[in-house]
Amino acid sequence: MSEELAINGGSPVRTEPFPSWPIFGKEEQTALSRVLNSGQWGRLSGDEVAKFERRFADYHHAAHGIAVVNGTVSLRIALLAAGIEAGDEVIVPPYTFLATATAVVEANATPVFVDIDLETFNIDPKAIEAAITDRTKAIIPVHVGGLPADMDAIMDIANRHGLTVIEDSAHAHGAEYKGRRVGSLGHMGSFSFQSSKNFTSGEGGIVITSDDDLAGECRSIHNCGRAEDGQWYEHHIISGNYRLGEFQGAILNAQFDRFDEQAARRDRNAKYLVERLSKLSGIYLQKRGDDCTRHGCHLFLFRLNPAELGVSREVFLAAIEAEGIPACAGYVLPLYRQPVFTNLAFGPYTGYKNNHPDLDYTRTNCPNCETICTEQGAWMYQSLLLGEQKDMDDIIRAFEKVHANLDSLAEPAEKTVGATA
Numbered sequence: 001m002s003e004e005l006a007i008n009g010g011s012p013v014r015t016e017p018f019p020s021w022p023i024f025g026k027e028e029q030t031a032l033s034r035v036l037n038s039g040q041w042g043r044l045s046g047d048e049v050a051k052f053e054r055r056f057a058d059y060h061h062a063a064h065g066i067a068v069v070n071g072t073v074s075l076r077i078a079l080l081a082a083g084i085e086a087g088d089e090v091i092v093p094p095y096t097f098l099a100t101a102t103a104v105v106e107a108n109a110t111p112v113f114v115d116i117d118l119e120t121f122n123i124d125p126k127a128i129e130a131a132i133t134d135r136t137k138a139i140i141p142v143h144v145g146g147l148p149a150d151m152d153a154i155m156d157i158a159n160r161h162g163l164t165v166i167e168d169s170a171h172a173h174g175a176e177y178k179g180r181r182v183g184s185l186g187h188m189g190s191f192s193f194q195s196s197k198n199f200t201s202g203e204g205g206i207v208i209t210s211d212d213d214l215a216g217e218c219r220s221i222h223n224c225g226r227a228e229d230g231q232w233y234e235h236h237i238i239s240g241n242y243r244l245g246e247f248q249g250a251i252l253n254a255q256f257d258r259f260d261e262q263a264a265r266r267d268r269n270a271k272y273l274v275e276r277l278s279k280l281s282g283i284y285l286q287k288r289g290d291d292c293t294r295h296g297c298h299l300f301l302f303r304l305n306p307a308e309l310g311v312s313r314e315v316f317l318a319a320i321e322a323e324g325i326p327a328c329a330g331y332v333l334p335l336y337r338q339p340v341f342t343n344l345a346f347g348p349y350t351g352y353k354n355n356h357p358d359l360d361y362t363r364t365n366c367p368n369c370e371t372i373c374t375e376q377g378a379w380m381y382q383s384l385l386l387g388e389q390k391d392m393d394d395i396i397r398a399f400e401k402v403h404a405n406l407d408s409l410a411e412p413a414e415k416t417v418g419a420t421a
């Protein structure tokens with residue numbers, strides 16, 4: 001099929017926008033007015049956040065939910081609740097948003113980066129096992145893009161070594177591993193409700209757990225170190241106010257009523273895309289095993305292999321974008337190569353010096369993460385998956401069109417070389 005690509009002056013497959021995000025309506029307006037008029041704007045006097053905590057914990061098969069201001073603080077609170085101390089090591093993947101690792105630094109501990117699996121983009125349990133030392137205290141698996149990590153293997157390692165597992169589920173609201181919802185598989189689960197997330201109130205986060213003691217610690221830490229049965233001005237541990245507000249609680253309750261239909265639609269559309277796009281050589285879609293009974297579908301992840309395609313990821317994605325399909329390279333730096341880590345720019349958090357005076361992240365190298373970040377990884381965002389089947393057909397047509405016309409996509413650098421040769 002020879003068709004002029006849009007990037008070369010042809011007509012794009014699509015000019016219409018995809019669904020915008022967030023989706024809201026009169027339910028959110030009514031809920032916000034209700035809180036406004038009640039005058040109960042804070043979590044301590046209102047009932048929206050408390051109601052949401054109950055619903056979210058139940059939905060994720062956990063006994064407790066503690067809503068907080070964002071999904072970075074929720075990770076840090078979970079680490080502190082687990083008793084992480086200065087110099088302790090916490091194993092994290094390098095293919096994730098910054099917060100997974102900086103929350104560890106802000107708990108005064110030391111992130112230890114281990115590689116991910118090339119096919120799933122998720123942390124590799126074999127790499128976890130190899131990185132354990134007598135200072136390792138916790139593991140933070142991330143369910144990348146919404147695909148549950150290999151939780152049976154991770155919990156087996158954690159149980160054998162007495163480690164706490166905090167699932168960073170910021171991408172994975174409602175995702176299921178063997179029929180159980182993520183966030184409740186480890187000791188604690190952390191979620192974000194930041195604007196881009198599949199479940200959002202603009203900002204916000206939550207820790208869920210079925211461990212009563214950990215829940216009590218989290219509740220105290222998020223509420224200025226108070227004890228549940230203590231006096232109001234009685235504070236037991238160093239902490240601050242990380243409580244979520246009632247306006248956000250109201251939005252989250254209204255969003256809850258939309259969530260199941262949206263999650264089902266994303267999953268259905270993602271499966272449809274997988275069926276068609278997996279036929280294209282040189283394009284490798286995030287591998288979903290049978291353990292994943294529901295994908296969170298925050299990101300539609302794939303790898304573009306330049307050796308097979310004959311063009312770089314950047315050139316391929318530019319061509320897809322020109323056809324009217326938003327797509328991007330995603331995380332382009334393994335976290336250990338971020339300046340904050342290479343320069344150990346940790347501010348007052350110098351706990352690592354206790355046990356790691358020679359800490360040097362420039363020596364860290366995770367080959368699969370390097371390949372994905374620097375050469376092959378690519379994303380489409382969740383809002384595309386909220387379209388109709390005809391919107392998915394446009395995505396498929398754009399990929400097929402670009403794939404069929406790779407020869408017309410010369411690399412700028414190659415053109416220059418060719419011109420001078």
Ligand SMILES: Cc1ncc(COP(=O)(O)O)c(C=O)c1O
Nearest residue numbers: 070071072097099170192193194
């Ligand atoms: C994997 C992951 N963890 C943690 C966070 C932090 O969440 P927040 O932005 O709510 O602090 C994010 C947000 O992008 C994330 O993607």
